[in-house]
Amino acid sequence: MAAARRASTLLAQKTTCTSTTRLRRLPLYTPQGQRFASASASQLNINGKDISVPTGLFIDGKFVTSKAGNVFASENPSTGQELLKIQEGREEDVDEAVKVARRTFDDGSWANSNPLQRAKFLNNLADIFEKNAEEIVALECADTGKTLNQCSKLDVPGSIGTLRYYAGWADKILGTTSFNIPGAFAYTRREPIGVCGQIIPWNFPLMMFIWKIAPALACGNTIVIKSAEATPLSALKACEYIQQAGFPNGVVNLVSGYGKTVGNAIAHHMDIDKLAFTGSTATGRSILKASASSNLKKVTLELGGKSPNIIFPDVDMEKAVEWSAWGINMNFGQTCHAGTRIYVHGSVYEKFLEAYTERMKKVKVGSSFEAGIDQGPMNSKMQYDKILSYIESGIEEGATVHLGGKPIDSKEGYHIEPTIFTDVKPEMKIMRDEIFGPVVCIIPFSSESEVVRVANDTRYGLAAAIHTKDYERAIRMTNGLKAGTTWVNMYNLIHYSIPFGGYKESGIGMECGEAALDMYTATKAVYYNTGMPCPS
Numbered sequence: 001m002a003a004a005r006r007a008s009t010l011l012a013q014k015t016t017c018t019s020t021t022r023l024r025r026l027p028l029y030t031p032q033g034q035r036f037a038s039a040s041a042s043q044l045n046i047n048g049k050d051i052s053v054p055t056g057l058f059i060d061g062k063f064v065t066s067k068a069g070n071v072f073a074s075e076n077p078s079t080g081q082e083l084l085k086i087q088e089g090r091e092e093d094v095d096e097a098v099k100v101a102r103r104t105f106d107d108g109s110w111a112n113s114n115p116l117q118r119a120k121f122l123n124n125l126a127d128i129f130e131k132n133a134e135e136i137v138a139l140e141c142a143d144t145g146k147t148l149n150q151c152s153k154l155d156v157p158g159s160i161g162t163l164r165y166y167a168g169w170a171d172k173i174l175g176t177t178s179f180n181i182p183g184a185f186a187y188t189r190r191e192p193i194g195v196c197g198q199i200i201p202w203n204f205p206l207m208m209f210i211w212k213i214a215p216a217l218a219c220g221n222t223i224v225i226k227s228a229e230a231t232p233l234s235a236l237k238a239c240e241y242i243q244q245a246g247f248p249n250g251v252v253n254l255v256s257g258y259g260k261t262v263g264n265a266i267a268h269h270m271d272i273d274k275l276a277f278t279g280s281t282a283t284g285r286s287i288l289k290a291s292a293s294s295n296l297k298k299v300t301l302e303l304g305g306k307s308p309n310i311i312f313p314d315v316d317m318e319k320a321v322e323w324s325a326w327g328i329n330m331n332f333g334q335t336c337h338a339g340t341r342i343y344v345h346g347s348v349y350e351k352f353l354e355a356y357t358e359r360m361k362k363v364k365v366g367s368s369f370e371a372g373i374d375q376g377p378m379n380s381k382m383q384y385d386k387i388l389s390y391i392e393s394g395i396e397e398g399a400t401v402h403l404g405g406k407p408i409d410s411k412e413g414y415h416i417e418p419t420i421f422t423d424v425k426p427e428m429k430i431m432r433d434e435i436f437g438p439v440v441c442i443i444p445f446s447s448e449s450e451v452v453r454v455a456n457d458t459r460y461g462l463a464a465a466i467h468t469k470d471y472e473r474a475i476r477m478t479n480g481l482k483a484g485t486t487w488v489n490m491y492n493l494i495h496y497s498i499p500f501g502g503y504k505e506s507g508i509g510m511e512c513g514e515a516a517l518d519m520y521t522a523t524k525a526v527y528y529n530t531g532m533p534c535p536s
Helices: 091-106 115-131 133-144 148-171 206-221 233-245 260-268 281-293 316-335 346-361 383-395 448-455 471-481 517-521
Strands: 009-010 027-030 042-044 049-054 058-061 062-065 069-077 080-086 184-192 195-199 224-226 252-254 272-277 298-302 308-311 342-347 400-405 419-422 440-445 462-469 485-488 520-527
Touching: 009 058, 042 080, 042 133, 049 133, 049 184, 049 233, 058 233, 062 091, 069 133, 080 195, 080 233, 091 195, 091 224, 091 260, 115 148, 115 206, 115 233, 133 206, 133 233, 148 206, 148 233, 148 316, 184 517, 195 206, 195 260, 206 233, 206 517, 224 308, 224 448, 233 252, 233 316, 260 272, 260 281, 272 281, 281 298, 298 440, 308 316, 308 448, 316 346, 316 440, 316 462, 342 346, 346 400, 346 419, 346 440, 383 440, 440 448, 448 471, 462 471, 471 485, 517 520
Parallel strands: 195 224, 195 272, 224 252, 272 298, 308 342, 308 462, 342 440, 419 440, 462 485
Antiparallel strands: 009 027, 042 049, 058 062, 058 252, 069 080, 184 520, 400 419
């Protein structure tokens, strides 16, 4: 790797001061020479709205072309047509981004800045998202296939809330003190880890971008992040907003590209101190191996799930049906915590099955911007084909398609009918594997002990839900289910203030809440001698 060129010009950021606190000025770096050519933005018209979208890699505060000059296309899953082409990063671009992030971290201008300044930038970014909410919603829907309703009510408000939540934490990342050692005084410091590599998935590209960067930045780290190649546009737009929010150059760097090149380079990089990944369990394994074979970088993983949703006979049936429908309708089953295994007590099985079937028949499928749409297209042709292959597997293994099970005949887009399987067996692929689409299995059970056993009979442990009016049972069940998130009489509520992570093969570490700060800090212990004699 060529040595990174040092910057020559320091431009002072304007800061605000109070009578009690003076915020340190953070320098912006201007390179002596251009390492890249500038990359232009493209103009898209989405749902009648003209939106400018950056197309370059975002390195050192600028949108630039990749060193090799390669590009790749982003597709609209509602039409199957190309939206635009963007710069494709490679290993050499990751190297450059890491050099910039390392230089920015090591000079201390961000890591050692007043935490209130970091909070100010995060709040600035939240303000810009609020001001441009319609724009980012339109872009996210076009790139992912999400419905206008879900994206505007969940993804964008959740992203803004996450930024403000971690802005609030920036000056509250505290250590501990101890006077309990005779002759010594000790304290701990929670310090930023350093350069953080981050790799995000295609199903919630905007929200995952914010979930990753917000706690890392609040703690004082610098970032090299890779967006999913299937959904790169909201990350590019977010980096434009990061420019507008006044973040110093080099604090956040985005390298768009493919997992086998950009993702692999981040995972193996010797100068990345920590890696956070959300995606498949198979890729998570590869990342752990990469960490072990490189510099033992700290790793957090949020991986797959095959979550049970359990219905007891004393439920409010109407509410249980509605929440169970939301358990699969949120993002059309393209969530790692989707409620895909629905266990129903035998005494109410037929009643629930009938009511749930009628509810799912009402799901309106169409393109993202159609009024009243509940389910948009699957995110890509690859995902569409994968889901259909699982449906075919279920049929071949003897399960009954109770509802749906077919692609929706449309002139364009990747649409699949909401699908219900019955007569399933535990060993079937549709019961074991994460399908990541609008497919559920409904299974009867007879006792509490039985359903705990079968619910936990999975390699995953991300989420689970139970529906009951008996809160003693609810406590027993939530204690017994091996899952990082459990819900009672609801499904699919994930809030940025509450830790989110999984058991077993669903991951390592936590996203969200105060717990995420531990993922982006290193704890240093400091001892002072206050009169202890040397023991030798």
